[in-house]
Amino acid sequence: MIRPHDAIIEIARPLPAAKPGWPVIGTMTDFSSDPIGYLAALHQAHGDVAPFSFGVGGLQVLVMHPDVIGEVLQGTGKTFRKGYQSGFATPLVLGNGLVTSEGDFWRRQRKLAQPAFHTKRIASYADTMVQLTAEAVAGWQAGSERDIHHEMMRLTSRIATRTLFSAELTDADHMEALLTTMMEGLKGDFQSWEAFLPTAIPTPNRANLKAAVDAFDKYLLAIIEARRSDPTPHDDLLAMLMEARDDQDQPMSAAQLRDEVVTLYIAGHETTANTLSWGWMLLSQNPAVRARLEAEVDSVLGGRPATFADLRQLPYTTAVLKEIMRLYPVAWSISRMANEDVELGGYRIPKNTNIWIAQYLLHRDSRWFDNPLGFDPERWLDGRTETLPKNAYLPFGGGPRICIGNSFAEMEGVLLLATISQRFRLNLVPGQRLDLDPGITIRPRFGMQVLIESR
Numbered sequence: 001m002i003r004p005h006d007a008i009i010e011i012a013r014p015l016p017a018a019k020p021g022w023p024v025i026g027t028m029t030d031f032s033s034d035p036i037g038y039l040a041a042l043h044q045a046h047g048d049v050a051p052f053s054f055g056v057g058g059l060q061v062l063v064m065h066p067d068v069i070g071e072v073l074q075g076t077g078k079t080f081r082k083g084y085q086s087g088f089a090t091p092l093v094l095g096n097g098l099v100t101s102e103g104d105f106w107r108r109q110r111k112l113a114q115p116a117f118h119t120k121r122i123a124s125y126a127d128t129m130v131q132l133t134a135e136a137v138a139g140w141q142a143g144s145e146r147d148i149h150h151e152m153m154r155l156t157s158r159i160a161t162r163t164l165f166s167a168e169l170t171d172a173d174h175m176e177a178l179l180t181t182m183m184e185g186l187k188g189d190f191q192s193w194e195a196f197l198p199t200a201i202p203t204p205n206r207a208n209l210k211a212a213v214d215a216f217d218k219y220l221l222a223i224i225e226a227r228r229s230d231p232t233p234h235d236d237l238l239a240m241l242m243e244a245r246d247d248q249d250q251p252m253s254a255a256q257l258r259d260e261v262v263t264l265y266i267a268g269h270e271t272t273a274n275t276l277s278w279g280w281m282l283l284s285q286n287p288a289v290r291a292r293l294e295a296e297v298d299s300v301l302g303g304r305p306a307t308f309a310d311l312r313q314l315p316y317t318t319a320v321l322k323e324i325m326r327l328y329p330v331a332w333s334i335s336r337m338a339n340e341d342v343e344l345g346g347y348r349i350p351k352n353t354n355i356w357i358a359q360y361l362l363h364r365d366s367r368w369f370d371n372p373l374g375f376d377p378e379r380w381l382d383g384r385t386e387t388l389p390k391n392a393y394l395p396f397g398g399g400p401r402i403c404i405g406n407s408f409a410e411m412e413g414v415l416l417l418a419t420i421s422q423r424f425r426l427n428l429v430p431g432q433r434l435d436l437d438p439g440i441t442i443r444p445r446f447g448m449q450v451l452i453e454s455r
């Protein structure tokens with residue numbers, strides 16, 4: 001008997017053949033030389049369900065229609081899996097933490113961490129975010145130049161460490177350098193020919209990455225160790241993870257605790273730092289938007305520090321953040337693996353195909369957004385986005401694996417934009433290269449130099 005699902009698969013068209021590219025690696029090098037440009041051209045050539053090949057790395061399919069994207073995201077955990085645990089770098093850096101784990105194990109860990117992200121809990125982080133921002137900018141001198149990406153990394157790192165682990169890092173600059181190596185390594189898992197080498201084969205890049213992860217871990221393990229020997233009770237995410245017991249009344253293993261802490265630390269600050277960096281660039285390039293943001297911040301705050309209660313009174317600042325995340329969704333793409341043969345957008349997709357969702361392209365698609373390339377926060381206030389199809393705007397992903405930190409990040413983004421704009425205007429230093437580096441996230445490849453102007 002044909003089950004309805006099989007019947008759908010029967011009538012679905014076969015996918016057009018992917019361009020084979022080179023033996024073994026397929027079109028991996030074409031992709032990795034310009035991932036966003038490659039996917040944009042693929043979409044143009046093949047439409048909303050577009051195949052490409054990573055050779056022995058398997059069939060890849062870009063899906064660009066919001067309805068199809070919704071099916072993939074909602075089906076994660078059933079028809080689809082994340083499939084992030086292969087490769088060399090991902091298991092080494094993120095292990096089996098919240099971003100990468102699957103199935104019942106993921107569900108249990110997510111439930112465990114969730115209370116740290118409830119609205120009431122998040123509200124209690126607002127004052128820390130504002131205070132640490134005020135400390136970060138206290139030394140800024142009008143007329144001086146700063147790498148704003150570095151500044152944002154340092155600040156969001158402090159905020160994540162303080163709010164989630166009630167701790168301070170001893171050498172944030174060293175950790176940032178190590179993190180850059182780690183992000184490069186993660187990128188390599190899906191953008192480098194080395195991804196095709198068996199994981200047991202050592203290469204200089206792999207040795208370098210392993211050394212960075214070991215050094216990085218030491219800093220975070222020191223926080224865990226300090227907590228173990230601290231008799232005072234704590235009420236933070238770290239305490240939730242350390243005090244959790246499974247069905248057999250066993251605590252999380254040391255390795256698992258490390259994976260969760262590293263994952264939350266990285267996911268919890270690098271993304272927000274990149275978002276804000278692109279935001280300062282856009283504000284510098286769009287003085288009219290910046291003037292309106294400053295006007296709102298001045299009239300609502302009147303010079304005093306922002307609080308959680310102010311967030312509702314800052315609709316324009318909130319729209320600015322949404323618009324930054326539309327043009328620069330720092331998680332610029334995500335992917336899922338098909339657990340079985342499926343139908344997507346009328347095409348038959350074989351089991352184990354890797355499905356790509358590219359938010360960077362989705363958010364700039366003129367079918368869903370008018371003035372798609374303009375920095376136009378007003379669109380979020382004047383009703384234009386009310387007709388936006390579901391799943392056409394996904395800075396935090398969607399479905400069961402939606403970002404656990406979305407409200408945390410939105411609050412942090414608005415508070416930092418407001419707090420810094422109260423005192424300073426950041427102007428891009430002219431003549432610098434502001435290349436996008438699309439790895440796991442989109443980072444400014446050469447940092448971002450700004451000239452500090454006092455308001």
Ligand code: HEM
Binds near residue numbers: 397398404
């Ligand atoms: C602007 C800032 C942020 C952006 C753009 C962002 C984006 C994303 C996206 C797109 C995903 C889904 C990945 C996928 O489906 O494959 C995700 C997952 C995740 N994010 Fe965020 N994120 C941000 C901030 C944060 C913060 C502040 C935290 C924690 C404090 C966090 C922790 C996580 C975790 C743990 C996951 C995995 C959730 C799961 O699979 O259950 N993120 N994030």
